[in-house]
Amino acid sequence: MYILKFGGSSLATSDRIKLVAQIVQEHLKKDAVISVFSAFGGVTNDLLLMAELAAKEDLSYKEILEKNEKRHLEVIRELIPVTAQSAILSKVKNQFNRLETLYEGVYLLNELSDKTRHVVSGFGEILSSLIIAEYFKSLKLDSLFTDSRELIVCKNSNEKVLVNYELTNNNLKDFFAQNKADFYIVPGFVAKNEQGVPSTLGRGGSDFTAAIIAGALDLDKVLIYTDVNGMFTANPNLVPHAYSLKDISYEEAMELSHFGAKVLYPPTLQPLLDKNIEIHIKNTFEPDQPGTVVSKSSQKNFRWVTGITHIDSIRLLNIEGSGMVGIPGFSKRFFEVLFLEHINVVLITQASSEHSICIAVKADEAEKAKEALDEAFQAEIAFKKIKPVEIEDNVSIIALVGDRMKSHHGLSGKMFSALGNNNINIRAIAQGSSERNISAVIAKKDVTKALNTLHEQFFEVPSKELNLFITGVGNVGSKLIDQLKKQESYLLEKLRLKVRVLGLSNSRKMYFNEDGIDLANWKDLLDKGEKANKEEFFSRVKKYNLRNSIFVDNTASPEISEWYKEYLANSIAVVTCNKIACADAYENYENLQNLAREYGASFLYETNVGAGLPIIDTLQNLVASGDRIRKIQAVLSGSLNFVFNNYNASEPFYKVVEKAMEEGYTEPDPKIDLSGVDVARKILILARETGSKLELNDIEREDFLSQESLNSKNNEEFFELLEKDEAHFQQIYKEAEENDCELKYVAQLEEGKAKVGLQKVDAQHPFANLSGSDNIVLFYTDRYAEQPLIVKGAGAGAEVTASGIFADIIRIGKK
Missing domain, CATH: 3.40.1160.10 (Acetylglutamate kinase-like)
Incomplete structure (x- = not known):
């Protein structure tokens, strides 16, 4: 039957x-x-x-x-x-x-x-x-x-x-x-x-x-037909990658049901346990699917953790005070009050000092419990031996469940580490004596992120989902999106990284899609998006509250760089090619580094110096390994290198600058490059990475442009003045040629002092014969005293800058 x-x-x-x-x-x-x-x-x-x-x-x-x-x-x-x-x-x-x-x-x-x-x-x-x-x-x-x-x-x-x-x-x-x-x-x-x-x-x-x-x-069995294919590893409405379990034990089913899995009513198991009657949970709409079998043993389930679940409608009650310490019978009185009021305790945790007891109860029973406990302990409260019961709202319980958890070490460490890395604060912890369940109380707003984080950690093919929010989709940003689209399959197959772009913004529009933006059609989608707003962009990223969120800044905007601290303080990683934040006042630079450490959010800016070249990474590794930086010499401006490699006095200087601008080697305002401000910012960033607390105005700068052109108000005026100063540029070139030298705009850091300026470099110098927009950095250290450690390569251009940002994103994925 x-x-x-x-x-x-x-x-x-x-x-x-x-x-x-x-x-x-x-x-x-x-x-x-x-x-x-x-x-x-x-x-x-x-x-x-x-x-x-x-x-x-x-x-x-x-x-x-x-x-x-x-x-x-x-x-x-x-x-x-x-x-x-x-x-x-x-x-x-x-x-x-x-x-x-x-x-x-x-x-x-x-x-x-x-x-x-x-x-x-x-x-x-x-x-x-x-x-x-x-x-x-x-x-x-x-x-x-x-x-x-x-x-x-x-x-x-x-x-x-x-x-x-x-x-x-x-x-x-x-x-x-x-x-x-x-x-x-x-x-x-x-x-x-x-x-x-x-x-x-x-x-x-x-x-x-x-x-x-x-x-x-x-x-022999009970067949329960519902609208899903059995019990799932997690709530499929909240965790898209959750899948149905083929076999679980009675105890696992009871734990999952108790902690919110609504497929099975917990008392259902009572009449079946002793007689070993199986439960088959099946889908009415897909009756041929196997569903889930609940039986005495779940040995067919090879995973250490069987499922992840949660309870929403709870509140925490906390009672504490010195009057609890070492007092026999206090806990008995506490729980007896709840028993007499017919209040079920969902979770219990007590400090080893006996100074406090924290319990979770159904949300609609919390006020009743507080009133009863305050009345029962009114004498102790009056004499301030204990405090009145405190209620904490907007919390939920998440739980790992599995029969095999007790025979595997390190599961709780993996659980709490995964939650901590995503800035999910744990309010209370409980683990049953059977070691079949590890429960934690977290903020209700973090439930979806926590469930997905833990599901990724314990159930999915070893892969990691990165959620990108990109602002700035011009030359660099568009190249980055092209690279992300092209490498999507490779990243998933080879690096086990699933990279999704959920938000895009330029100066006019912004567009979001929580399921991921179609990168084949991103330009049309962005054009049809809502009006751009930096504050709203941040609010949307924060509201999504997704694990492994990364804010990517491809702009040169001071206003956008001011938002980095907000992202980092919410455990949202920041990847940027925008130099302004790291070259800002040292206090602000240090604050960003501290926020990144405090909230476990990566702050990566490799492209601030040398575009896609591993300059900052190399320097950080030298410092971290205990090497002492004695001197840094560098050609750090791909745009200036391009200009002086192509200027030979046969073509006007301003024409060469125009060409550099057209090919994407300069900033939108080329004066930033030619004035040396951009190079000064780069050497300042390198100096700070060595531990120096320099400010931008501490960088000595030797200008080769006239003061009039430096004070120009727009690009049109700037180019007119460059054309007017052509004789000056020809004279500079002629002097270098007569000495058989090349012109290079050089940055140097030595003994805590930094300077930038145009220099004549002879043919034997490592800076000679740099082609195109190449950058080069010489690191003189205790270990590299005679022969410097050299990093050399293309240091400008949208393609290589985008690849550097891409590399920083992958770095976070591998973390």
Whole structure:
């Protein structure tokens, strides 16, 4: 004999009920079937809502009642032939008349008792089962409807369900021995108490009904049909990569259900454990899928952690004070108060100093618990031996669950490390003595990020998801996006990095897509986006609250660099080619470094010096390994190098600068490059990486431009003045040529002092013969005293700068 249970989502419409009929008929081909039915989807919630409204003298309950009656009558008309509708229509209308009478009584008395609540909430299952029984009769099946209220006996106390198994099992055995049919239809959830008053088995009690029957009749398994393919590694609505589990143990299922997995009602397991009756959780809409099997052992599950789950509707209660320390019986008094108030404790943690006890309870029971505890300990509170109970809101519990966790070391370390790396603060921790569960209390706003972080850590193919928010999509930004798109498959296959772009912005528009932006169509999407706003951009990134979030700045904007501290303080990594922040006042530079360390957020700016060249990384490694930097000499401006490599006095100087600008080697304002400010910023950044606390105005700068051109107000005026100064540039070139030298704009740091300026370099110098826009850096250190460590290569251009930013992003992914 099979026992099948169908939930409300499987019965929400007449089409779904027809699908249920097909599943039942397939099982009937093999053996007799007992089917337990829930109420139609959403009906139980409406029944309770109407009771609450009636108790508040709100007549809108009548509209909801009318809507529900109409819904049930429509299902009858859609499922059952007209000639067979009369009897069932009468039965259903009779049930709604009884409901109406009950609600009128609640309305008139302005009172809703627990007994009435139990009675009205059970009508949904009775109604659905009556209709479905009539439908199966119309299909010519040998079916028998039985009211489970006549079979299952329970005792309800403050919503806690206790089944009288002796009476219930005898009733069930007698009924199925005396009544023979191919197909039995049983309403779930409902029962009667020992006094014969209709009651219920608690929310989700239809599962429990099926388990009680299976246990009484010693069946092999219970098949629970719902709207998902079994129990999942995590809530699939919050964790897109969650997948269904093939096998789990009773204990794992109980832990997962207790901590919020709504597929299975926790008491369901009680009648099945001793008899080793399996539970098969299957999908009504994909009945051929294997689903999840809950049994005595989960040895088929090879993972250390079976699932991750959470509870939302909780609040923390904390009591503390010196009057608790070393006082025998304090904990007994504490928990006895909660017991007497029928308050269930979800989680407990106590400091080893005995100075405080922290518990988690259902959100709607927290005020009641506080009031009772404050009253019980009023004397201690009055003498200030302990503080009044404090309630903490907006928290949730997340939990790792798995039978095999107890035999594996380091799981809690991996859990807390993963959460900490994503700035998820842990408020309290608890681990059961069975070591099957590790629970942590976190802020409710962090639940989705925490679940995804832990799922990535424990369940997904070793890979890491990086979530990028990019501002600046001009030359560098567009090249970066092209590179990300081109390398998407490679990053996933070879480096196990899934890189998603979720936000884009330029100076006019910004566009977001939490599921990831289509990089093949990003320009059109951005053009149709909303008006750009730096504050709103940050707010959106913060609101998404995603793990491994990275803010990428491809601009040269001072205003955007001012937002770095906000991102870092929210554990959002920053990758930038914008030199302004690191070349700002030393106090601000140091603050950014401190924020990055404090909040565990990477702050990477390799492209600030040398575009894609590993200059900063090399310098940091030298310093970290204990080497002492004696001197740095460098050609750090790809644009200036390009200009002086191409200027030979045959073509006007301003024309060469224009060409450099056209090819993307200069800043949008080329005066920044030619004035030496850009190089000064770069040597300043290198100086700070060595430990020097220099400011930008400490950098000695030798200008080769006229003061008039340096003071120009725009590019047009600047180029006019360059053209006017052509004779000056020709003279500089002629002097270098006469001495068989090349012109290079050189930066130098030595003994804590830095300077930049145009120099004549002879043919034997390492700076000679630098081609195109190449950069070169010479590191003279204790280890490289005679022959410097040299880093040399292309130091400007959108492509190489984008590749440097890309490299920083990958660096974070590998962290």
